[in-house]
Amino acid sequence: MTAPPALPRASREVRLAALPEGLPRPEHFHVVETPMPRPGAGEVLVRNRYFQVFPAVRTLVGGGVEGAPFSGVAPGDPLLGPAVGEVVARPGPAGPPLGAWVSHFLGWREYAVVPAEGCTPLGEGELPDPAAHLSQGSLAYTALTRIAGLRPGETVFVSGGAGATGSMAGQIARLLGAGRVIGSTGSPAKADRMTGGLGYDAVVPRGPEGSFSARLAEAAPGGIDVLVDMVGGEQLQAAVRAARPGARFVLVGTLAGQLSDTGGGTTAPVEIDTYQLVVKRITMRGISGLDHPEVHAEWNRKFGDWLRSGEITFPHARIAGMDNAPRALHELMAGRHLGAVLVEL
Template identity: 40%
Template sequence: MSDDTSNHSGPAGRTVSREIRLASRPSGWPTAENFELAETEPPAPGEGQVLVRNLYMSVDPYMRGRMNAGKSYVPPFELGAPLAGGAVGQVVESSAPGLAAGDLVLHGYGWREYAVMGAGEARKIEEIPGVPLSAYLGVLGMPGLTAYVGLLDIAAFKEGDVVFVSGAAGAVGSLVGQIARLKGASRVVGSAGSQEKIAYLTGKLGFDAAFNYKTGPVRRQLAQVAPDGIDVYFDNVGGDHLEAALDAFKPYGRTAMCGAVSVYNAAEPVPGPSNLFLAVGKRLTLRGFIVGDHSDRMPAMVKEVGAWLRDGRITFEETVVDGLENAPKAFIDMLRGANTGKMIVRLVH
């Protein structure tokens, strides 16, 4: 990690920061034209505030929903304003007790090179030997907490369960499978969109089986890898994956409904599962959740997953893209499944 806290200086030493703004709301798949790269001058930090130089930022599927207008669980991004999201940065200037220049922090003002924020919006973090700082945006951050809470709390995982994970090679899914394995699942299966990702799941991550959803019907392939049925489905995809899981569930099966990436970019309404009636006879639980409601579980997650990381019992991958100007492409590529593990944008070398 570099200790360089120098500013990008403009006239009279003022800090110049680039940021990515939402230029227009996408219709269907986002394109480069929906984003705008702009320069701005962050204000000097006021009392209780800090100026942070971002080192890494995150692009995540949920951001696609915030690009749409309309009511949701979180306000939409504003047109002409910078986007936001998880970032790891270094304090450049502080007017807040408890935070000093050089401190490393995790915060929600990504998509820009510099950000001014209240001290309460920044969580001080420490470097872990052998673990990149960007891990705080993935395995030790929001995706890690999503996987941990979704599997253990929302889906009420029990030792001996058969677990199916869709989007299994992504930042969240790859952790769900590993946590299930470490917690005593009898079988862990997943889906992904390439043969390389299937090899990654069944090799490095220790999944018992996995299939490429692009090569055949999901229902048939899930039945092949989980012939005795499933107890838990961690849903990152929705659509045909949810339909397949409903067919495959044993009685009293549980779904953690985390995301539905298959419909995020649909320009028209998408029909729901045609077999939802199975939830009645099988006495299924389908429970949606938002990870922000479960921040109280972060210390437990960091403690347990951090120990697994140090012991080498859990692993993670990152797809790293360099440069703020390439953040929109990284975001679009992530939605299309081009990443293995967490998609990260590195802002400072």
């Protein structure tokens, strides 16, 4: 297939330049120019408009985790991540038509050849802003409705409440009728924003090792019914201590491992008192963004309605340009931004 004349001869992408020791920095990546990729049978060419920068990049450059939906990357490989863009070439009948907006997992590049079955068409006008399809609200909504089964009046604790998922989870829990919503963060400025419009009644700050449990107990004197956990580590231990009988825990992320200066971001060990799990009858289940695909359409309908009514916001930072993507990752891992971090092309 011959690419349309409007397409450039080359594309650019972010590749891993060298394996980091500790947290990756901008110098561990480089932006390279490559020949324009050409789709084959059953594929489409997508011009990416936005892609998400997320902490799991640390896991990818660390070699990945067995059983995860995406393998690790080695030096010289392009990075991966959620993206949205427009279909600009299609050699056959398979896949969305030219001009359609789609989401897929080949971000960190200007143009991506995506298998037709690997991209999800975005409903026209479904959300006010196409970038909102990169919200992690669907994951938070699934955790609260399908896994935790949140009931009106219950107390919810969201660890990592200022991140891409946490900044949505507090708002969703409030809209679903939670009686009290508690989050955690390491930034006083973020804590103010969380209680000032993101659904949180209280925010537990991170502090010296071993002190988080007492601060969570103070914020939730009656205990917690639901945990949406993005962190693990000490905060998961504290949630076990604070759990009410019959509490439901949903494990979504592993920031304690991914943002650690040591290790490769592929493990997140934590010691839990299993006596407490037994006597409190706590249920604990992990979830990934690929679970429960049937929730996708339901979430988009609710999300679109809530955005238009002003009942919910999509907290995010937009970083302009491919050249700034490595810096955006560094700023994310340093805790510079609240909500999702997107690169706009």
